[in-house]
Amino acid sequence: MLNKNGNIQNFLGLNASYADARIVLIGAPFDGTTSNRPGTRFAPAAMRGESAYGIESYSPYQDKDLTRDSKVYDAGDLVLPKGFPALALDVIEESVSQIIEDGKMPLMIGGEHLVTLGAVRAIAKKNPGLCIIHLDAHADMRDEFFGESLSHATVMRRCYDILGDGRIFQFGIRSGGREEFVLPASQVFQQKFRISELGAIAKKLGGAPVYFSLDLDVLDPSVLPGTGTPEAGGISFEDLFAGFLCLRGVNIVGCDIVELAPNLDASGVSTATACKLLRELILVLSPGFVAGSAAGSAAGSAADSARESPAKERDLPDISDMPAVLRGEIKSLKSKGLANEEIARSLKLPKAAVDLVLELEPPG
Numbered sequence: 001m002l003n004k005n006g007n008i009q010n011f012l013g014l015n016a017s018y019a020d021a022r023i024v025l026i027g028a029p030f031d032g033t034t035s036n037r038p039g040t041r042f043a044p045a046a047m048r049g050e051s052a053y054g055i056e057s058y059s060p061y062q063d064k065d066l067t068r069d070s071k072v073y074d075a076g077d078l079v080l081p082k083g084f085p086a087l088a089l090d091v092i093e094e095s096v097s098q099i100i101e102d103g104k105m106p107l108m109i110g111g112e113h114l115v116t117l118g119a120v121r122a123i124a125k126k127n128p129g130l131c132i133i134h135l136d137a138h139a140d141m142r143d144e145f146f147g148e149s150l151s152h153a154t155v156m157r158r159c160y161d162i163l164g165d166g167r168i169f170q171f172g173i174r175s176g177g178r179e180e181f182v183l184p185a186s187q188v189f190q191q192k193f194r195i196s197e198l199g200a201i202a203k204k205l206g207g208a209p210v211y212f213s214l215d216l217d218v219l220d221p222s223v224l225p226g227t228g229t230p231e232a233g234g235i236s237f238e239d240l241f242a243g244f245l246c247l248r249g250v251n252i253v254g255c256d257i258v259e260l261a262p263n264l265d266a267s268g269v270s271t272a273t274a275c276k277l278l279r280e281l282i283l284v285l286s287p288g289f290v291a292g293s294a295a296g297s298a299a300g301s302a303a304d305s306a307r308e309s310p311a312k313e314r315d316l317p318d319i320s321d322m323p324a325v326l327r328g329e330i331k332s333l334k335s336k337g338l339a340n341e342e343i344a345r346s347l348k349l350p351k352a353a354v355d356l357v358l359e360l361e362p363p364g
């Protein structure tokens with residue numbers, strides 16, 4: 001059951017009351033279907049513990065401070081029945097339903113990726129036209145895995161069953177069965193290997209309600225080795241942070257960070273990295289989120305029209321907090337005659353972010 005009665009232990013000491021909070025953090029410590037190396041059940045507790053010692057509340061990237069610029073209530077960890085995926089999903093769905101009915105944004109810390117399905121079930125009911133932005137090394141689009149329909153390897157297929165065509169947008173994918181790589185673009189958008197198209201997709205989504213699911217194994221294992229199914233050839237921390245900035249202005253109605261397995265990285269770097277990403281994600285989400293704004297059928301038609309008219313104008317990602325040195329590099333490359341596309345590629349930034357910097361601060 002969802003604990004609304006006060007913080008027990010919390011991420012970075014964030015201690016808004018449940019009533020005041022705009023974002024409600026919940027841990028979903030479940031790794032019952034993990035096929036390779038287990039341990040994600042330990043992630044929420046490990047991240048809270050790490051945050052007490054190893055991370056600042058201030059972000060020099062965004063010049064914002066969690067204690068000042070966000071209102072987060074940490075509801076602690078859900079009690080999930082080990083070994084019973086369907087029951088665990090029911091508990092998650094019920095708790096997330098309560099959070100959104102109270103007009104707040106759920107931010108879930110997994111857990112293995114299957115936990116996402118519980119949240120998506122709850123949020124899809126309240127948000128017609130829900131879309132998912134999914135960052136992951138794995139497509140997770142198998143219809144079944146070793147005969148099981150509920151698995152960390154099938155989670156996006158189950159979400160697809162709920163949401164239908166054209167609602168799931170995957171980035172960074174570099175592992176899966178062949179059948180997961182030949183899905184028609186009309187069903188599922190998929191960028192292989194990198195996330196550089198995230199900015200353009202974020203713009204196209206218009207005001208559609210979006211669930212953001214971050215499987216930490218999208219990162220290269222050299223950045224985050226503590227995960228159940230590491231895949232070489234992943235993105236950098238900087239790539240991922242640039243992707244976060246593209247989420248500004250997107251109508252995010254729920255999100256998760258999953259697949260950290262702290263026990264698989266004795267150095268502890270993976271947990272520290274996950275905490276830093278959680279801080280940045282909360283800060284990206286904090287200014288833009290208006291509680292309850294996404295409910296209603298208007299959001300569904302926004303998703304439809306966004307897919308039909310890609311040029312639809314909307315809030316652009318705010319790049320004002322992009323490090324000055326990076327903005328300088330963009331301008332310097334532009335003045336050397338590079339096209340925006342080439343600049344984005346060479347700096348590993350989303351093209352939308354480069355476009356925006358050059359629009360706001362033309363070189364020379």
Ligand SMILES: [Mn+2]
Pocket residue numbers: 113136137138215217218229259
């Ligand atoms: Mn994955």
